[in-house]
Amino acid sequence: MANEAKTVRRILHFRIRTPTTETKQLLPFIKAAIPFYEAFGRTRIRLLHNVDDPTQFVQVVEYETEEAFEMNRQRVAGDPTLRAFLQTWRTLVSQAIEIDVYEDVTDAIE
Numbered sequence: 001m002a003n004e005a006k007t008v009r010r011i012l013h014f015r016i017r018t019p020t021t022e023t024k025q026l027l028p029f030i031k032a033a034i035p036f037y038e039a040f041g042r043t044r045i046r047l048l049h050n051v052d053d054p055t056q057f058v059q060v061v062e063y064e065t066e067e068a069f070e071m072n073r074q075r076v077a078g079d080p081t082l083r084a085f086l087q088t089w090r091t092l093v094s095q096a097i098e099i100d101v102y103e104d105v106t107d108a109i110e
Contacts, residue, residue, distance in 0.1 A: 009104040014059040017095045021054040026092050030059060033089070036075075036082060037061055 018026055030047055037043045042064035050056035075082055090097065 010063045011102040011104060012059075012061040012063075013098075013100045013102065014061070015098040015100075016057040016059060016093050018055045018057070018093055023049075026057070029089060029092060033085065036085070 016026075027047070030045075034045045037045055044060075044062040046060040046062075048058040048060065050058075
């Protein structure tokens with residue numbers, strides 16, 4: 001039996017709070033960022049809106065491989081265009097963005 005490379009998933013949660021309930025600026029901006037994430041392979045992006053607190057969002061970024069996750073980290077650190085994009089993104093939120101990184105261990109449960 002050949003050794004199969006195990007898919008490693010990393011899931012980032014960006015907790016975002018906006019100054020108002022108006023999302024006309026935030027949603028198009030987040031959608032415009034999707035190609036930056038997808039440039040590194042299999043990545044899924046979702047935006048969740050808190051129904052009990054309309055100023056709160058969670059952007060979920062799911063990476064299929066550790067390599068894609070690490071490449072994106074390095075790109076954020078070194079790419080001036082991407083850093084400028086992220087700086088603009090930060091101006092649309094009212095508080096610091098909280099970022100959590102998770103590993104999917106669902107398949108490890110037996």
